[in-house]
Amino acid sequence: MIKILSLVEKLGILCLPSAPINLDHERFAEYRDSEEHPADDPFENPPSHIARRRLADLPSDIPTILRYFLDGSRRTYKIGDVVVDARHYYPVIAGQVGVAVVVRGDDDRLSPVRQFCHIKNVLAFPDKVSRDDLANVQATVNEKSPVPFELLQYTVRAQRDPVDLGVARIMSEMHDLEIKIVQEMASCRLLSTERILVIDGPLRFKKKFDLVQFKNVIGLSKTFRPSFTLGKGRRQESVGAITSKLDFGERTIVFRTSEEEKTIGMWYLRIRQPELMSMPLEGVVKLECYAVDPSEKETGLDADRIDNISRFILQERNVTPYQSDGRWASHIYPIYMAETYLKTSFRSDTHFKALF
Numbered sequence: 001m002i003k004i005l006s007l008v009e010k011l012g013i014l015c016l017p018s019a020p021i022n023l024d025h026e027r028f029a030e031y032r033d034s035e036e037h038p039a040d041d042p043f044e045n046p047p048s049h050i051a052r053r054r055l056a057d058l059p060s061d062i063p064t065i066l067r068y069f070l071d072g073s074r075r076t077y078k079i080g081d082v083v084v085d086a087r088h089y090y091p092v093i094a095g096q097v098g099v100a101v102v103v104r105g106d107d108d109r110l111s112p113v114r115q116f117c118h119i120k121n122v123l124a125f126p127d128k129v130s131r132d133d134l135a136n137v138q139a140t141v142n143e144k145s146p147v148p149f150e151l152l153q154y155t156v157r158a159q160r161d162p163v164d165l166g167v168a169r170i171m172s173e174m175h176d177l178e179i180k181i182v183q184e185m186a187s188c189r190l191l192s193t194e195r196i197l198v199i200d201g202p203l204r205f206k207k208k209f210d211l212v213q214f215k216n217v218i219g220l221s222k223t224f225r226p227s228f229t230l231g232k233g234r235r236q237e238s239v240g241a242i243t244s245k246l247d248f249g250e251r252t253i254v255f256r257t258s259e260e261e262k263t264i265g266m267w268y269l270r271i272r273q274p275e276l277m278s279m280p281l282e283g284v285v286k287l288e289c290y291a292v293d294p295s296e297k298e299t300g301l302d303a304d305r306i307d308n309i310s311r312f313i314l315q316e317r318n319v320t321p322y323q324s325d326g327r328w329a330s331h332i333y334p335i336y337m338a339e340t341y342l343k344t345s346f347r348s349d350t351h352f353k354a355l356f
Helices: 006-011 131-144 163-185 238-245 295-301 304-317 333-344 350-354
Strands: 015-022 053-054 068-084 088-104 110-112 118-126 150-154 196-200 217-221 250-252 255-259 263-272 284-290
Touching: 006 015, 006 068, 015 304, 068 118, 068 304, 068 333, 068 350, 088 163, 088 333, 110 333, 118 131, 118 163, 118 284, 131 150, 131 295, 150 163, 196 333, 217 263, 238 263, 250 304, 263 304, 284 304
Parallel strands: 068 196, 118 150, 196 217
Antiparallel strands: 015 068, 053 250, 068 088, 088 110, 088 118, 217 284, 250 263, 255 263, 263 284
16 A cells, blocks of 8 residues: 655655654543633623522423534544754644534434535645645645545744644644534524534634524533633632532523634533532533624623523433443533544544554
């Protein structure tokens, strides 16, 4: 089988092989997928005068409004290094990135929506390699490699680990793929107030897009930094201190945060009984929603809608992936199924590493 790194070397780019390392196993352990931004003002309408809200039970005969569930995943590998100008040594990072969507049908069964499930292979080179050279590599790999790859560039920065920069570039490609899928679903008129999409992870998309397409999208994070602070002045508290006080079925008030000029409402919900958990923050999830309408941006997210979304999230606590996933207490099963479907669609580590 033709090795991809040998194809690169034949084009005159000095590329030194190294033992392929799965970076997702070696780095960024506990809070790898968490990302926090300053959050200060309460952001729900009408304003709440209490820090925690108890959610009323939903009647069992009301159909769920959470119909679609999206997971984006990546696997990244350091597979070699390029020497630039005979003086500089930069890593080449390979990756598999993908997005999977599952839908809950009217019979409550979950199934993948194959038209919205995509996987691609990528190679991230430093931007010190010229675009012309990368174009040649891209053409050669597409012609001779048994597996297609898309070439990316990461920007080299002083005082930053280039491996981290390569991984971040691949992560950004995964986020772009998530945005593309949401846009396709919105264009197909699949999303509405009665058919909401739940995305695994925070709504931290750098790319610009039409927020209206994300009106019926929420982000659900299984992990968050407990030392991150909410509020301001004397009322400032750590997330860990606030969420550890939540009882089962309680949520915090919504706080305002932002990402790339997009306004986001963020709140926390406990979906497991604390007395049954082994650690104080187990069973707490972070939820996010974009403020889309001008009135929302001005006065905050509608408190009744936030309560309604939170109640349906609470209903998702069972079935659980107990013993199948160490994050089971903060996992909802449809996201787990989307994640499982996607990861079993990736090439195995052994197969992928053998390509290089």
